[in-house]
Amino acid sequence: MAKILRLILGDQLNESHSWFDEKNEDIIYLMAEMRQETDYVVHHIQKVLAFFLSMRSFSDRLQERGHRVHYYKIDDPSNSQDLEKIIQECIKNYQIEKFEYQLPDEYRLDEQLNAICSKLSIQSKAVDSEHFLTERGFLADFFKGKKTYLMESFYREMRKEFNILMDGKEPMQGKWNFDQENRSALKDKRLLRKPKIHPKNVSELYEVIQKPQIKTIGRVEPENFLWPTTREECLEVLDYFCENLLIHFGDYQDALTTWDPYLFHSRLSFAMNSKMLSPLEVVQKVEKYWESHRKEISISQVEGFIRQIIGWREYMRGVYWAKMPDYGQLNFFGHERKLPNWFWTGKTKMKCLSSSIGQSLDLAYAHHIQRLMVTGNFALLAGIHPDEVDQWYLGIYIDALEWVEITNTRGMSQFADGGIVGTKPYVSSANYIKKQGNYCDHCAYSHKEKVGEKACPFNSLYWHFYNRNREKLEKNPRIGMAYRTWDKMKNKKEILDQAEAYLEKINEL
Ligand SMILES: Cc1cc2nc3c(=O)[nH]c(=O)nc-3n(C[C@H](O)[C@H](O)[C@H](O)COP(=O)(O)OP(=O)(O)OC[C@H]3O[C@@H](n4cnc5c(N)ncnc54)[C@H](O)[C@@H]3O)c2cc1C
Numbered sequence: 001m002a003k004i005l006r007l008i009l010g011d012q013l014n015e016s017h018s019w020f021d022e023k024n025e026d027i028i029y030l031m032a033e034m035r036q037e038t039d040y041v042v043h044h045i046q047k048v049l050a051f052f053l054s055m056r057s058f059s060d061r062l063q064e065r066g067h068r069v070h071y072y073k074i075d076d077p078s079n080s081q082d083l084e085k086i087i088q089e090c091i092k093n094y095q096i097e098k099f100e101y102q103l104p105d106e107y108r109l110d111e112q113l114n115a116i117c118s119k120l121s122i123q124s125k126a127v128d129s130e131h132f133l134t135e136r137g138f139l140a141d142f143f144k145g146k147k148t149y150l151m152e153s154f155y156r157e158m159r160k161e162f163n164i165l166m167d168g169k170e171p172m173q174g175k176w177n178f179d180q181e182n183r184s185a186l187k188d189k190r191l192l193r194k195p196k197i198h199p200k201n202v203s204e205l206y207e208v209i210q211k212p213q214i215k216t217i218g219r220v221e222p223e224n225f226l227w228p229t230t231r232e233e234c235l236e237v238l239d240y241f242c243e244n245l246l247i248h249f250g251d252y253q254d255a256l257t258t259w260d261p262y263l264f265h266s267r268l269s270f271a272m273n274s275k276m277l278s279p280l281e282v283v284q285k286v287e288k289y290w291e292s293h294r295k296e297i298s299i300s301q302v303e304g305f306i307r308q309i310i311g312w313r314e315y316m317r318g319v320y321w322a323k324m325p326d327y328g329q330l331n332f333f334g335h336e337r338k339l340p341n342w343f344w345t346g347k348t349k350m351k352c353l354s355s356s357i358g359q360s361l362d363l364a365y366a367h368h369i370q371r372l373m374v375t376g377n378f379a380l381l382a383g384i385h386p387d388e389v390d391q392w393y394l395g396i397y398i399d400a401l402e403w404v405e406i407t408n409t410r411g412m413s414q415f416a417d418g419g420i421v422g423t424k425p426y427v428s429s430a431n432y433i434k435k436q437g438n439y440c441d442h443c444a445y446s447h448k449e450k451v452g453e454k455a456c457p458f459n460s461l462y463w464h465f466y467n468r469n470r471e472k473l474e475k476n477p478r479i480g481m482a483y484r485t486w487d488k489m490k491n492k493k494e495i496l497d498q499a500e501a502y503l504e505k506i507n508e509l
């Protein structure tokens, strides 16, 4: 057999890949901690630690299973930090005759590996990563000729195709979607559960990362690192979710609270995005657990969760491959403003933002509604350039990889794609944030006021957004009502002046 070099990227930690079915001395697996990955954006320190720790444990696991791995640590003197050179070096040293890699999920890596392969003097081959439910191009074919890609149609197709929550050809309990039941604010603190954490001392790796001055954001206690970084730990987080959190997942999916950073969310995004867990195994385990606990857990909790994974997650990946690279340049509203400085410190008087940003800096985590309706909502209302918003989201979250970050940020949250992912922009005044939780009760601003010293900035910025984008939005059938309300309002000038004043001093809000 020809000697083969197989590259495993840091987010391809899939132990069940068919590559690993056979042990073979002639196959060398190559893994490398690279500055190109730590530096393409400024990442949260916990994200860098989580990826390196998980890569190292994955490499150990492969070796325990009898595979040959060549692993370049970030501080190895032999690590030239040049992917092409590293590949060439391994080809030479091991007398490799064939190079193989799994299709990367990010466009920039896809381009880079194509370019490297075109320069190799040996044969090369890309194989599927065997992680997603669909192939890269599936969604583009599914929506061929359509301007808007309706997630719900894609999601139903996945349910049928993989027989998830189905009763023959019909959805279980007669409905595809229980979203209407999943919008409560959390009123009772006692329902909350502690997260399943995996404390470890990562001081040694932390020091290694500090030495070459890799620039990072956020905070970490190196003696008390909490994220799962092995498949076993990820499976424990999944079990814990089924046993403790699923029961309320749907109910409080959209809740906002100062009481707890995670609520009933699963904290499984990093486990899946690094491929330590597969989306299908997560969804099947949750469905199975629910089947044996139907008396206690309603279908709305389970359907809500499953939709996020085989619906949104899979769909976002399809949109990414259908629309890149142009997607990365879209700026439908022509927004130009810079992100306010407090996005890097959390120091703002607005409680919803100080809480959401503060916990993001502490934990590299915020749940979906914090990302969408607090930080994302503010950025859109304030007219921040989508590049600025993308860079921030891509850096700060433990789960942020471009294929799922950019479609969520530029698409769902900033509507910079003009309506490919969403049918209307996700914006709100303070009303929504107040309705969903207790942030406004602890805020220096008043959620009820639109003008005046204490007026909540979301209120005037909301109308400023609609007013300045009238031409682009008025004809959208889902938005007409907002313009009818605006037209009837008496104090338009004061509201717009208030918004302008807030935008002038955006760094001091
Ligand atoms: C502006 C913005 C940026 C985002 N950036 C990312 C990102 O970089 N990486 C990322 O994985 N998710 C991203 N999301 C989606 C979502 O917020 C996170 O997946 C979720 O908060 C992760 O926490 P969890 O695992 O506890 O999720 P749960 O609430 O427990 O949900 C379960 C799983 O569903 C999936 N999921 C849920 N919502 C989405 C969604 N909208 N798109 C894709 N998958 C989804 C995730 O895999 C998640 O682990 C973003 C959302 C917004 C609005």
Ligand code: SF4
Binding pocket: 349, 350, 351, 352, 353, 429, 430, 433, 434, 439, 440, 441, 443, 444, 445, 446, 447, 456, 457, 458
């Ligand atoms: S009053 Fe406004 S700024 Fe304060 S928490 Fe509520 S929505 Fe946020």
